[in-house]
Amino acid sequence: MLAQTQLTLVGKKIREISESPYFSKNINEYLSYLKNIADKLSEEGSNINEGIVIASTIFITDAVNFFSGSTSKKIPYEVVYCLNDACQQWTDENTLITTALSSDIHGFYFEYVNLSTQNIIEQTLNIKPSHDLIKISLPEIYRRRPLCSTPLYHELGHYIDSTIGFSEFASLNFCKKNKFDILPIFHNFDKNTWSNPDKKELIDHKQEMWTNHCREYFADLFSAQFVGRSGVDFLQRLAGNADASFTHPSTKDRVKVVEDFLSGNSNTVVDMLNNIISLFSKANKVKQSGLLRPSSPPDITSCFDNIRPFPITDRSHLHSFINEAWDYLCKTWDNPSGVWSELSKDTIESTVNDLVEKSIRNFMI
């Protein structure tokens, strides 16, 4: 009974959202998909296994909740456009990125609908999804600040990793062979602590910690291959030089791995991940065969010096342009010259972000 009531309520919510004027064609397609599931469950509920009805109802409810931030005019379209482009370079899946705005200044994170349940719905109800839905959250105050939204590339990296399983695969095939010291933090750990068989619980946690760190390195590198150093630079400014924790490597180690990758220096973390990505690519699980360094950045100086948007003409510059603009902002903030020397720091920051937004929007059009 409860599942049926929830189904009726969520069905009403789907109809309400569908009537919102700000939706895109893709979102409407996805809503139709959800509506088809709800209709089928209502019509044939008594013939469908109760466990599947409950799981499907939760799936629909979660997906509907994703759209709460997408119904307003507040979507940072330019950033979402860039993220979609980055996502399509890695996966063949038809993804749909929605955004939510968080009141938390550190509120960068991502969620995605449960692909396992989606798979079960497809097999049992014979209803195919129009897209895989991804929701990315960013702090509301950065909504019109594309240069402060670079952590979203990192979050997208987590999505790619979660759906494909690079880090877990790495954990199974590298960590289990006691090659713990592939990751930087374990260089400094007391090896006697870890090799004590009486400390099984600790060893279990060690592997979990290893996997967590691996996830963060992958997400950092995923971001770096598009927006260069600007991702970890933002991290440093936001999080400071944080020490390693159970869930995250130290900021220092994260920056080192990204810098080695960007400068082409040999690095065991980068090599291990490239090795794994290549295996998944050969198995047609991912489009890219390895982490690629960002394309040569365009020279934006002459345009930005004259407070004009930069004309992005090449898709490969779409992301590397963001790194250049970030550098430009940092330099101009510290040492304003030319027309910028007449402006306050706040105006410099908002104007450079505005130029970035306009440059991307012009490319989109």
Place this chain on the structure above:
Amino acid sequence: MLYAVPQNEAGSLESIKLILKLIATNSDVPDSLRMMAYDVVKEAFSLIVQNGEMLEIPQHRESISLAMEIQRTHGLDTTLSNITSQGNLLPQSAQQVLDYI
């Protein structure tokens, strides 16, 4: 999250848990789902024993998470090793696996 909150990968095993729950409650489970659960178990064991020089990528994403779970949960491997065919996926064996994951 960028630097503070652990990532949650638990969702990767949700479909397997759901299929096992259906089997455990004697529900009418479509053959395709039964087959998937069995394949995931088989692939997870292959992942655990595979040689570092000849790594193979599993068909199902869930197999990687199940292999991780086998590694960290004492006794799960023994329980899963009883599932040697699709026909072995009976309510009792499904419930035994669910007790671990």
